[in-house]
Amino acid sequence: MKIEQIYTGCLAQGAYYIVSEGEAAIIDPLREVQPYLDRLEKDNVKLKYIFETHFHADFVSGHVDLSKKTGAPIIYGPTAAPEFEAIVAEDNQVFEIGKIKIKVLHTPGHTMESSTYLLIDENGKNHAIFSGDTLFLGDVGRPDLAQKAANLTQEELAGLLYDSLYHKILPLEDDITVYPAHGAGSACGKNMQKETVDTLGNQKQTNYALKQTSKESFIAAVLDGLTAPPKYFGMNVAMNKKGYxxxxxxxxxxxxxxxxxxxxxxxxxxxxxxxxxxxxxxxxxxxxxxxxxxxxxxxxxxxxxxxxxxxxxxxxxxxxxxxxxxxxxxxxxxxxxxxxxxxxxxxxxxxxSGKEIDTVHRISPEEFAEKFNENSKVIDVRKEGEYAAEHVNDAYSKPLAYINDWVGNINPDEHFFLHCAGGYRSMIAASILQARGYRNFTEVEGGFNGIKKTEKVPTTDFVCQSKTAL
Missing domain, CATH: 3.40.250.10 (Rhodanese-like domain)
Known part of the structure; x- marks a missing residue:
């Protein structure tokens, strides 16, 4: 038996490649499938099943293309209703790959069809779970994405998630390996650990959501601090459900x-x-x-x-x-x-060619330090948590993710400085601002990290967010 996690950092997403006795399964494949086909050919194995843990919101899966190219069926958990040919499994249904088995555990809460796949090794021992967005390392799936489709409130979905975790996942053995669909950096969770693989026993000890004393406290803890999901999520769900x-x-x-x-x-x-x-x-x-x-x-x-x-x-x-x-x-x-x-x-x-070009007015952190005074207007486009941890005194918190909400409130006649943590996000913001006609600003190269190193610009006292978030 071989299990390989194929991790994509940009999406903080884990796909899984499992092989036993000349047969393979792939769980939550990425959109481009040629690397999987190459791997199957190299290993001289046949793809038997494509497992989808749920209808993903943050990326488009490669399940449809992969199935067409290999003939392997797509497997979903109970209640799924894809608009293409697939096997909608029953709770506890077992699929065999070589000498191993994969058991479907229906674990609704993140979405209604969400399922965790339990791998049983050749000796009949529970070996690992592929938990999708039901269980992350350090966190659990957000229960606010499927409200409309499920006709349930986020509190009701969180209650279902509690039942799934506490009645189906937590009773499993501590030495089981947890393979989640996402890691730190994904918008699918708020408190994920940087690791991408762990044991279930360690998660029972370290994951805040698995240490709650009641369903009520679980619901409160899981819903606390959730920010609005990216608006493209719903469109990705539709593509994953309808095909593409x-x-x-x-x-x-x-x-x-x-x-x-x-x-x-x-x-x-x-x-x-x-x-x-x-x-x-x-x-x-x-x-x-x-x-x-x-x-x-x-x-x-x-x-x-x-x-x-x-x-x-x-x-x-x-x-x-x-x-x-x-x-x-x-x-x-x-x-x-x-x-x-x-x-x-x-x-x-x-x-x-001599065509018209545009530029962004950018200065170094040292230049910013020289120009900064008590009358300077500063817009910080980092996330709320980054701003709360430490920021330039009197800077405005205007997260890039919400630029469409706040851009209209900017006074085009009032100059402001613009920064993020290192310059990546502030240049996105700068390009959007200029495309919409706002030009009276200066972007700071190196962002807050560079500003802080100058030791000349007053900032708030640092507050560790990992200790105050929950």
Whole structure:
């Protein structure tokens, strides 16, 4: 028996590849399936089943394409109603892969069809659980995403989650390995540990949600501090439930190389969003007017989902050379399939053509320290928890995730400084602000991390959020 966790840092997502006696199973595959096909061929094994723990909200799974290419059936837990051919399993139903077995444990609460898969080894011993978004390391699945579909309140869903965890998961042996669908950084939880694999016994000791004294206290603890989920989540659920365009087709269309004139014409005729994926250090020096910068070398896909939201939005790409395919792939993972093409030769070709360019006014932390005074207006676009831990005195907390809510309240005549933690998120914000006509601001390179190192700008006392969050 072999179990491999295939972890994707950008999405903080774990897929699983399991092999026994020439047969394989894959749990929660990513959108692009060729790496799985290559692995199956290399290992000379046949894919027998594709298990889905639930209808994912934060990424588009590769289950449909993988099933079409291999003939392996897709397995969901009870109550699932996919709009494509699949096996909707019964609670406690067992599937055999070689000499091992996978037992379906229906664990509703995060979603109604959510299921945990219990792996039973060749000796008949409970070996591991693939817990999806039911149980994370340090946290549990958020119960506020499926309210509309389930016609239940988040409190009622949290109660179902309690029953699933306390009656089906906690009674299992302490030495069972827990393989969750997500880790730290995912918007699917609020308190995840940085580790991606643990024992159930250790989670019983360290996971706040598994140490509650009553259902009521569990519900209160799990719902406390939840922020609004990214708005693209619902669209990803729909794609996972209904099916989607083959990734091969998405990639072929997106890899259309466009000359400067073709790119400009496409932008004008389609209303496409121009997405520049270069890093902030290059973007601010020059870019196509109205471009939005979300750097590929960062939490690219989740920020695309949060900022652009509509997965049907036509997109034109400006990329570093030879990163086009990676960009299209990572966009497709969160459902953004409508890439019309990319600028051949990148931004340099646009610049060399003599077309109009734009820039962002960026200064160093040291320059900010010299310019900062008691009358300076500072906008901090980090998360609320980062701001609460420590911030520039009198800075305004305006998280990037909510920019559509607060951008309209900005006085365009009043100058402000803009920063995040290191410069990635503040450049996203800067590009959005300028695309909407706001130009009276200065972005700070290196963000709060750089500002603090100057030791010249007054900041609040540090408060450790890990000790105060729960």
């Amino acid at each position: 365009t083959s990734f091969d087709e998405v990639l072929a269309k997106g890899k259309t190389a466009l000359s400067v004139d073709e790119f400009e014409t496409a932008a004008e005729e389609t209303g496409a969003l121009i997405l520049d994926t270069r890093n902030a250090a290059e973007f601010y020096k020059g870019f196509i007017p109205q471009s939005i910068n979300i750097g590929l070398k960062g939490d690219f896909a989740p920020w695309v989902g949060s900022m652009i939201v509509d997965v049907q939005q036509p997109i034109l790409l400006v990329c570093d050379d030879c990163t086009e395919e990676e960009t299209i792939t990572r966009l497709s993972r969160v459902g953004f399939d409508n890439v019309l093409g990319y600028l051949k030769g990148g931004f340099e070709s646009w610049k060399n």
